[in-house]
Amino acid sequence: MFLALREMRHSKARYSLIMVIMLLVSFLVLFVTGLARGLAYANISALENMPANYFVVQSDADHTFRRSQLGESELAAARAVAGEAKATPLGVQTSTITAADADVKADITFFAIDMAGMLAPEVTEGAGITNEVQGSAVVDSKLEESGVTIGSTISDQATGMSWTVSGFVKDSSYSHTPVVYINQLDWQAMKQGAVQGGSSDSTDSTDSTDSTGNAPYNVIALKVSSAQASEIAAQQQSVEVITQKQAISSVPGYAAEQNSLLMMIAFLFVIAAVVLAVFFYVITIQKTSQFGILKAMGTKMSYLAWSVVGQVLILSVASLALSLLLTFGMNMGLPDTMPFQLDGQTMILTSLLFIGMSLLGSLISVARVAKVDALEAIGRTGA
Amino acid sequence: MSAKLIMKQVTKTYGDGDGAMTVLNNLDFTVNEGEFVAVLGPSGSGKSTFLSAAGALLTPTSGEIFIDGESLRDKDKGALTELRLQKIGFMFQSAQLLPFLKVEEQLLYVAKLAKLTTKEAKVRATCLLKRLEIWERRNQYPEQLSGGEKQRVAIARAWMNKPAILFADEPTASLDYSRGREVVRMIADEVRSEGKAAVMVTHDDRMLEWCDRVLHLEDGVLVQA
Numbered sequence: 001m002f003l004a005l006r007e008m009r010h011s012k013a014r015y016s017l018i019m020v021i022m023l024l025v026s027f028l029v030l031f032v033t034g035l036a037r038g039l040a041y042a043n044i045s046a047l048e049n050m051p052a053n054y055f056v057v058q059s060d061a062d063h064t065f066r067r068s069q070l071g072e073s074e075l076a077a078a079r080a081v082a083g084e085a086k087a088t089p090l091g092v093q094t095s096t097i098t099a100a101d102a103d104v105k106a107d108i109t110f111f112a113i114d115m116a117g118m119l120a121p122e123v124t125e126g127a128g129i130t131n132e133v134q135g136s137a138v139v140d141s142k143l144e145e146s147g148v149t150i151g152s153t154i155s156d157q158a159t160g161m162s163w164t165v166s167g168f169v170k171d172s173s174y175s176h177t178p179v180v181y182i183n184q185l186d187w188q189a190m191k192q193g194a195v196q197g198g199s200s201d202s203t204d205s206t207d208s209t210d211s212t213g214n215a216p217y218n219v220i221a222l223k224v225s226s227a228q229a230s231e232i233a234a235q236q237q238s239v240e241v242i243t244q245k246q247a248i249s250s251v252p253g254y255a256a257e258q259n260s261l262l263m264m265i266a267f268l269f270v271i272a273a274v275v276l277a278v279f280f281y282v283i284t285i286q287k288t289s290q291f292g293i294l295k296a297m298g299t300k301m302s303y304l305a306w307s308v309v310g311q312v313l314i315l316s317v318a319s320l321a322l323s324l325l326l327t328f329g330m331n332m333g334l335p336d337t338m339p340f341q342l343d344g345q346t347m348i349l350t351s352l353l354f355i356g357m358s359l360l361g362s363l364i365s366v367a368r369v370a371k372v373d374a375l376e377a378i379g380r381t382g383a
Numbered sequence: 384m385s386a387k388l389i390m391k392q393v394t395k396t397y398g399d400g401d402g403a404m405t406v407l408n409n410l411d412f413t414v415n416e417g418e419f420v421a422v423l424g425p426s427g428s429g430k431s432t433f434l435s436a437a438g439a440l441l442t443p444t445s446g447e448i449f450i451d452g453e454s455l456r457d458k459d460k461g462a463l464t465e466l467r468l469q470k471i472g473f474m475f476q477s478a479q480l481l482p483f484l485k486v487e488e489q490l491l492y493v494a495k496l497a498k499l500t501t502k503e504a505k506v507r508a509t510c511l512l513k514r515l516e517i518w519e520r521r522n523q524y525p526e527q528l529s530g531g532e533k534q535r536v537a538i539a540r541a542w543m544n545k546p547a548i549l550f551a552d553e554p555t556a557s558l559d560y561s562r563g564r565e566v567v568r569m570i571a572d573e574v575r576s577e578g579k580a581a582v583m584v585t586h587d588d589r590m591l592e593w594c595d596r597v598l599h600l601e602d603g604v605l606v607q608a
Contacts, residue, residue, distance in 0.1 A: 298468025
């Protein structure tokens with residue numbers, strides 16, 4: 001480190017330039033990562049925050065919740081394995097609502113759940129709803145921003161049904177739309193209305209509506225061990241058990257959105273490594289005669305290698321620290337509507353990966369230094 | 384009196400077959416303690432090869448070399464590096480100081496490699512810099528020094544680790560006559576005050592005043608002038 005530090009002290013401009021580039025790239029990496037995480041969260045936070053780790057879906061539904069149709073028999077089978085409390089039905093319906101008093105029209109997703117079960121939303125404002133009383137809903141707080149308040153009446157455009165908003169929940173989105181939680185009674189009313197009023201899909205729906213007249217659910221949320229999950233899957237031909245992760249990546253649009261951002265992040269990592277590698281390689285070539293002299297004087301190769309790697313380490317850690325500060329600063333300045341989220345774990349992982357890629361880039365220079373022969377020191381006139 | 388450098392029947396051949404070129408041809412050479420030897424020869428006579436072989440930078444095709452009683456044969460790269468650090472001081476053409484180290488740090492760096500304690504190194508560096516009259520320049524970078532001053536720093540750096548022998552590769556090449564003579568005188572003074580040995584390779588026969596012996600490199604062997 002003796003040489004590494006003094007060289008950086010002497011060539012401040014050169015190393016500052018490299019650091020500025022690293023700073024910009026690492027900032028971009030962190031920012032895009034935060035944006036990707038933020039977008040993902042804004043997309044599917046309702047699923048991510050669910051206390052369920054597996055979902056039962058119809059096997060021909062392609063893991064997509066809305067395509068799946070399950071009835072009481074599947075629920076009973078799942079409950080037989082998982083237990084009453086650990087398997088609970090979920091109905092999903094995308095629709096558009098209007099609020100009479102607030103001039104709001106918004107795309108939302110209905111989640112029909114057992115209000116006494118494990119999926120019951122954690123109300124942050126106002127009151128929850130029960131399984132017995134019809135006509136009340138708990139909605140995502142994003143609707144509050146568009147003007148819906150507690151006591152507002154929201155109506156579903158498709159069915160004409162309406163609910164009184166009794167409370168708000170935080171961070172509940174599905175496919176970028178706010179979630180409206182309703183109970184099973186309303187769900188059945190909504191579905192039966194659709195069956196009676198609907199024409200084209202009535203045959204499908206009546207097929208899967210079971211003998212008790214209950215409307216089918218879309219999926220069954222489970223909180224079970226992986227052994228139980230495979231047991232449930234094995235019992236029934238027509239269903240499939242998928243993990244929460246699989247469910248999330250099957251939300252329409254989620255994979256496309258995340259993959260393009262992920263590709264950007266991957267490229268940024270590669271760019272960071274290449275830029276650093278090229279810079280250091282050029283500097284190293286420039287110093288070939290110096291390395292020859294150092295070796296002739298009796299400097300060990302390992303010492304020189306650490307010198308190069310040390311410089312890269314110092315530069316990447318310093319620029320990373322600065323860009324972390326910058327990211328935090330910017331996060332505070334960002335408006336709330338901008339989806340940006342960077343948790344500690346992602347941040348540490350990103351940082352380690354960035355440093356790792358930088359070190360990888362420095363290896364080319366180390367290989368170059370190893371090739372320099374001490375003999376080059378003798379008989380050279382140029383400095 | 385002990386020999387600091389012994390070269391026995393050293394041959395160095397480049398290439399093979401018909402195109403083989405013998406640069407050193409069964410060369411015998413001994414430098415004793417307290418001796419300052421000059422090796423003269425026109426360019427292309429193999430001075431660099433001679434110095435590289437003697438300085439443990441190049442393995443000869445045949446023959447054996449001893450530095451301070453230690454044979455260089457059978458030593459691997461790492462061991463040779465260590466030997467150069469401990470036993471050999473090098474002076475290169477145009478001084479070849481590290482541009483990013485201040486004068487005193489040039490000396491402290493080699494001391495650090497040789498694992499001297501900081502205090503020891505400081506004392507030794509101060510003593511050398513004072514003796515070579517560049518103590519006032521200790522906090523300057525090489526770019527701020529004149530050619531003669533740079534070579535004086537190079538002398539100090541070469542003696543820093545108390546090597547058994549110093550090899551100087553054309554130390555006066557980039558200096559004018561009077562400054563060149565000054566540098567050679569200082570090398571001679573150091574040989575005497577350190578009680579060690581030195582070999583200087585040069586093509587300039589005006590610099591030989593303080594040398595104990597002068598040899599010519601001709602056809603791969605050293606001959607008395």
